[in-house]
Amino acid sequence: MNLIASSATDHRGLTMTLFGLFVLATLGITVWAGRQTKDAADFYAGGRAFSGFQNGLAISGDYMSAASFLGIAGAIALFGYDGFLYSIGFLVAWLVALLLVAEPLRNSGRYTMADVLAFRMRQRPVRTAAGISTIVVSIFYLLAQMVGAGSLVALLLGVSGDAAKRWTIVAVGALMVLYVAIGGMKGTTWVQIVKAVLLIAGTALMTVLVLAKYHFNLSALLGAAADASGKANAFLEPGLKYGVTGTSKLDFLSLGLALVLGTAGLPHILVRFYTVPTAKAARKSVLWAIGIIGGFYLMTLALGFGAAALVGPKAIKAANAAGNTAAPQLAEQLGGGAGTTGGAVLLAVISAVAFATILAVVAGLTLASSASFAHDLYANVIRRGRVSEREEVRVAKWAAAGIGAVAIVLSLFADKLNAAALVALAFAVAASANLPTLLYSLFWKRFNTTGAVSSVYAGLICSVALVIFSPVVSGAKNSLFPHSDFHWFPLENPGLVSIPVGFLAGWAGTVLSRRRADPAKYAELEVRSLTGLGAH
Amino acid sequence: MESPPITTTPSETQLIEESAEFRNLRRSFRNFAFPVTIGFVLWYLLYVLLSGYAPALMGTRVVGHINVALALGLMQFVTTFAIAAWYARYADRRIDPRASAIREARGAVVHAPREAAE
Numbered sequence: 001m002n003l004i005a006s007s008a009t010d011h012r013g014l015t016m017t018l019f020g021l022f023v024l025a026t027l028g029i030t031v032w033a034g035r036q037t038k039d040a041a042d043f044y045a046g047g048r049a050f051s052g053f054q055n056g057l058a059i060s061g062d063y064m065s066a067a068s069f070l071g072i073a074g075a076i077a078l079f080g081y082d083g084f085l086y087s088i089g090f091l092v093a094w095l096v097a098l099l100l101v102a103e104p105l106r107n108s109g110r111y112t113m114a115d116v117l118a119f120r121m122r123q124r125p126v127r128t129a130a131g132i133s134t135i136v137v138s139i140f141y142l143l144a145q146m147v148g149a150g151s152l153v154a155l156l157l158g159v160s161g162d163a164a165k166r167w168t169i170v171a172v173g174a175l176m177v178l179y180v181a182i183g184g185m186k187g188t189t190w191v192q193i194v195k196a197v198l199l200i201a202g203t204a205l206m207t208v209l210v211l212a213k214y215h216f217n218l219s220a221l222l223g224a225a226a227d228a229s230g231k232a233n234a235f236l237e238p239g240l241k242y243g244v245t246g247t248s249k250l251d252f253l254s255l256g257l258a259l260v261l262g263t264a265g266l267p268h269i270l271v272r273f274y275t276v277p278t279a280k281a282a283r284k285s286v287l288w289a290i291g292i293i294g295g296f297y298l299m300t301l302a303l304g305f306g307a308a309a310l311v312g313p314k315a316i317k318a319a320n321a322a323g324n325t326a327a328p329q330l331a332e333q334l335g336g337g338a339g340t341t342g343g344a345v346l347l348a349v350i351s352a353v354a355f356a357t358i359l360a361v362v363a364g365l366t367l368a369s370s371a372s373f374a375h376d377l378y379a380n381v382i383r384r385g386r387v388s389e390r391e392e393v394r395v396a397k398w399a400a401a402g403i404g405a406v407a408i409v410l411s412l413f414a415d416k417l418n419a420a421a422l423v424a425l426a427f428a429v430a431a432s433a434n435l436p437t438l439l440y441s442l443f444w445k446r447f448n449t450t451g452a453v454s455s456v457y458a459g460l461i462c463s464v465a466l467v468i469f470s471p472v473v474s475g476a477k478n479s480l481f482p483h484s485d486f487h488w489f490p491l492e493n494p495g496l497v498s499i500p501v502g503f504l505a506g507w508a509g510t511v512l513s514r515r516r517a518d519p520a521k522y523a524e525l526e527v528r529s530l531t532g533l534g535a536h
Numbered sequence: 537m538e539s540p541p542i543t544t545t546p547s548e549t550q551l552i553e554e555s556a557e558f559r560n561l562r563r564s565f566r567n568f569a570f571p572v573t574i575g576f577v578l579w580y581l582l583y584v585l586l587s588g589y590a591p592a593l594m595g596t597r598v599v600g601h602i603n604v605a606l607a608l609g610l611m612q613f614v615t616t617f618a619i620a621a622w623y624a625r626y627a628d629r630r631i632d633p634r635a636s637a638i639r640e641a642r643g644a645v646v647h648a649p650r651e652a653a654e
Contacts, residue, residue: 081605085587088612092580095619099569219600226601237595238587238605249588256584260577279635283627290620294613443566523553530561531635533552533642 011344018352026191033187040389043184044111045274052281056288059272061192065361066148067423074323076304080235087297089259097264098286104442104529106273106282110536113270114376120521121449129456131376133433134267138369144422146411149358169411177404179363181397188363195360202353207299209334210306224309251491258495262427265434268368370399432459432498436506448517454509459502466494561634
């Protein structure tokens with residue numbers, strides 16, 4: 001805490017000013033976007049008028065959450081090489097989205113993921129299942145971001161105590177509801193774009209400053225990081241975090257699987273493909289996203305090893321045991337160190353960027369889940385499609401407020417949960433419940449309603465249940481309930497079991513049911529998904 | 537503004553689905569996407585397994601402080617960028633012309649006014 005607290009007064013005002021400017025600018029954009037939002041396609045899909053490049057930036061903004069920026073930099077700073085493993089999984093995952101999901105989804109869906117899953121199935125059961133899993137995945141992801149926001153504020157602004165954390169969570173929640181309810185997808189997309197540009201600029205600046213200290217010699221930076229870490233060469237090799245026991249190795253495999261298969265099942269990412277006019281533009285947006293996100297993760301390598309070398313693991317751990325403040329601490333060091341003007345300015349800039357990141361990501365999540373509530377659960381399940389678009393959008397806005405309230409309340413109680421574990425869990429649920437159903441729907445002619453419902457629920461229930469009985473929730477020092485122990489599943493990440501279960505359940509449900517898939521509907525889906533004929 | 541969806545009756549789409557042009561399109565898409573996906577997932581899993589179970593190999597120095605683990609990790613970045621670029625090229629040449637030929641042959645140019653927005 002010392003390093004941060006000592007200069008808290010220097011940078012706090014500046015951080016608040018910069019962050020205030022970001023909030024004002026984005027609220028301005030939101031109000032402007034709200035005036036342009038006339039119908040449901042504007043609200044849910046930004047009028048489908050964004051370009052591939054704009055959407056690529058917005059996707060990157062949605063994806064580079066605080067967990068990526070602060071979490072990965074911190075993990076590399078503390079665990080060296082093992083922290084880097086996260087970013088590889090997060091990046092390779094985009095190829096699944098590029099090759100199998102983005103274009104067919106753009107062509108065959110309208111506003112939500114469930115549009116594609118329910119396309120050739122019985123609407124109500126499939127939409128209910130898909131809507132529930134969309135909301136569950138988004139809430140886990142939301143919790144992670146908001147919990148992160150709470151602890152970040154306490155650390156960066158040097159305020160301590162639960163009251164400050166709670167007010168931060170409430171303020172973040174209220175802002176995200178405003179963005180979504182007023183600006184819809186148009187406003188949210190522009191907020192993501194602004195945030196992505198700020199984040200990349202901030203990261204690039206720090207990367208150049210770090211590399212300049214080592215004369216742009218990567219090997220020298222790595223050597224300095226290994227020396228400062230006190231673990232010598234082991235710091236640059238796999239195993240510090242995940243190589244300890246047989247179980248932790250399996251856990252790493254499980255995490256790796258969830259990361260690479262989860263991205264293409266994250267609802268808030270999938271809905272971004274609807275904001276462009278054609279499948280080709282959807283492809284271009286993923287190509288841009290791969291370039292931007294890949295470049296960003298390469299830079300986090302410099303940030304993480306730079307923090308290890310220049311700040312040192314002792315100071316990082318003293319400020320935050322999980323390493324979440326490594327990047328801001330590095331910024332202060334690069335600017336000239338604690339107590340200098342340069343240090344205070346750079347720390348303030350990077351802290352403001354981190355807040356902007358959290359705010360933009362939570363807005364994207366709230367939009368995806370409230371859209372699914374209004375479009376899938378309310379309009380198609382409860383009202384069986386007999387509802388006007390105006391009313392549907394009104395419900396979506398109220399749903400945003402409702403989901404915001406739920407997320408605020410849950411975050412207030414969940415603030416001891418580990419943010420990174422929550423994100424990994426969201427990926428595992430998405431990979432187990434959403435991805436199998438999506439791939440079967442698009443590519444397997446025989447797949448039917450029973451199969452779709454089975455794979456969503458089996459993947460969802462299996463992944464959530466395994467987490468409840470894992471060391472994340474009980475039986476370990478840093479679990480949610482450290483004093484009780486009802487865990488029997490040894491791994492922290494359920495992916496290794498729950499992803500195969502999701503795929504198997506979809507196959508078994510289809511094969512075992514007597515229901516026949518409708519060949520005419522599959523023809524319609526296939527022709528639409530590959531050619532764009534009849535696409536919205 | 538949403539352009540009105542083009543309505544194609546099921547029988548019409550089934551005819552398209554069974555046509556030689558469409559089968560060609562489907563083949564050129566699947567022959568690329570499926571094997572390449574299996575390939576990069578296996579390559580990624582190999583990397584994950586090596587990190588977990590072959591620490592000695594991964595710790596071998598290549599140049600200076602750069603070891604096999606880091607080099608393989610960076611290779612994952614390189615292959616990801618390369619596969620993305622390869623697919624972009626392939627789709628431009630083999631998929632897009634076939635898809636637009638089918639769209640045009642069926643008398644409907646989907647979202648024509650907005651192609652410029654790409």
